[in-house]
Amino acid sequence: MTVFQEEDKYMQDDWAQGVDQLNQVPSGQELPPELQVFAEGGDDVDTLDRFGYRTTVATVLARLKLMGFTPEASVRSMAEIRRSQLRENGMDENILLVSPAHGVQGTPHEMSCEQVILTGLAAYIKGCTAHHELDFKGEEEEEEEGEDLDLVELNCIDELEFYFEDGTDDPRFILSALLYDQDPQAVLTMDLSDLLAAGYCSSFEDLSAQALGELGFITANTGPIIVITEGKFDAQVLPRALRLVRPEIAGYFNFWDIETTKAAGGTDQVVKNMRSFAAAGVMNRVIGILDDDTAGRLAEKQLAGTPLPDHYAVCRLPDLDYAHAYPTLGPSGASVDDVAGRACSVEFYFGQDCLRGTDGKLIPVRWKGHNDSMNDYQGELVNKPYVQERIKEMLRAAEVGEGAIGSEWDPMRRLAQTLVALAEPDPE
Numbered sequence: 001m002t003v004f005q006e007e008d009k010y011m012q013d014d015w016a017q018g019v020d021q022l023n024q025v026p027s028g029q030e031l032p033p034e035l036q037v038f039a040e041g042g043d044d045v046d047t048l049d050r051f052g053y054r055t056t057v058a059t060v061l062a063r064l065k066l067m068g069f070t071p072e073a074s075v076r077s078m079a080e081i082r083r084s085q086l087r088e089n090g091m092d093e094n095i096l097l098v099s100p101a102h103g104v105q106g107t108p109h110e111m112s113c114e115q116v117i118l119t120g121l122a123a124y125i126k127g128c129t130a131h132h133e134l135d136f137k138g139e140e141e142e143e144e145e146g147e148d149l150d151l152v153e154l155n156c157i158d159e160l161e162f163y164f165e166d167g168t169d170d171p172r173f174i175l176s177a178l179l180y181d182q183d184p185q186a187v188l189t190m191d192l193s194d195l196l197a198a199g200y201c202s203s204f205e206d207l208s209a210q211a212l213g214e215l216g217f218i219t220a221n222t223g224p225i226i227v228i229t230e231g232k233f234d235a236q237v238l239p240r241a242l243r244l245v246r247p248e249i250a251g252y253f254n255f256w257d258i259e260t261t262k263a264a265g266g267t268d269q270v271v272k273n274m275r276s277f278a279a280a281g282v283m284n285r286v287i288g289i290l291d292d293d294t295a296g297r298l299a300e301k302q303l304a305g306t307p308l309p310d311h312y313a314v315c316r317l318p319d320l321d322y323a324h325a326y327p328t329l330g331p332s333g334a335s336v337d338d339v340a341g342r343a344c345s346v347e348f349y350f351g352q353d354c355l356r357g358t359d360g361k362l363i364p365v366r367w368k369g370h371n372d373s374m375n376d377y378q379g380e381l382v383n384k385p386y387v388q389e390r391i392k393e394m395l396r397a398a399e400v401g402e403g404a405i406g407s408e409w410d411p412m413r414r415l416a417q418t419l420v421a422l423a424e425p426d427p428e
Contacts, residue, residue: 343379
């Protein structure tokens with residue numbers, strides 16, 4: 001359930017609301033006539049469209065990766081488990097004993113552990129798909145289970161039996177393996193109509209959030225990915241931008257709310273917070289985002305020398321093409337300089353239109369103090385509050401659908417991809 005979010009929910013409104021009303025009727029009380037049809041299950045709504053969650057395989061895989069599960073790693077682990085078991089029993093790890101029935105002596109079939117796992121997973125999907133088609137067509141005569149599968153496929157499925165037993169391993173582990181090499185655009189559906197009909201939930205509950213909350217007690221790795229930014233404005237606009245450019249994964253990142261918590265901001269605080277979280281043993285994945293300026297480079301250098309846990313990461317805002325030749329003001333007057341890595345705060349990352357003043361010209365960067373440690377100057381936008389208001393209006397317009405999410409959002413797309421890359425586990 002944790003691979004779905006509330007926007008993935010689907011329901012047939014009349015059916016779901018009728019069932020909700022039915023479940024609220026006290027036991028033993030006579031049902032109103034209009035609810036009889038729901039009690040008898042005699043409505044004409046297709047069961048697959050009644051109530052549940054659905055999204056694409058690509059989206060589910062993106063979410064699984066953010067939670068630490070990849071198809072490749074799951075398949076590799078399953079193959080290694082099988083290999084270890086065969087070795088313990090003194091059996092050839094490249095042989096599958098193909099038996100026509102349980103308890104019948106099997107015939108040796110040469111097959112590596114990886115092949116057994118992959119064949120079993122593919123056969124399981126194949127079998128499920130075949131039976132789903134039969135149910136959908138409403139055939140009167142049900143086919144015997146496994147009729148469409150050959151003996152090798154059936155025996156490979158048997159090798160996976162352990163993973164489908166209740167209470168064994170994390171279900172996300174086997175799900176990620178099952179999605180190995182599947183069509184990214186295929187749709188994955190979790191049909192919850194039976195649970196709703198049985199009164200275990202209501203149609204208006206946020207079941208995906210409940211699932212994440214419950215799983216958070218089991219494993220800290222399921223908790224949100226904490227993102228620490230330099231300032232209050234960063235923490236306000238970055239999550240909103242992420243929801244616009246990558247809505248399918250935005251809910252897995254939790255930006256530290258500097259304004260509400262009254263926490264101190266600034267580059268130094270990102271360094272201190274990353275170190276403090278590590279010292280406190282915070283198990284969530286933690287990502288620190290630094291401005292692409294001189295102070296940010298210094299902080300990145302300082303954190304590079306800090307022994308942070310493997311699930312902690314630090315990045316600077318991405319490099320911007322238009323920052324390499326940008327108007328500046330300094331002691332010697334106006335000029336055009338390379339401000340990348342020297343003055344690029346979050347205000348630079350919403351396109352050049354937001355950086356233009358009322359005269360249509362780019363608002364310049366003013367060079368400020370010299371950073372001796374980096375032997376470079378630190379720059380800052382001259383009229384940062386004005387740019388911030390432009391950005392807020394840009395976000396508002398995009399959120400209500402007044403404008404397309406065009407190329408001006410490319411810097412945010414790049415930052416989103418950086419966050420995803422840092423949050424995903426190492427495939428090795």
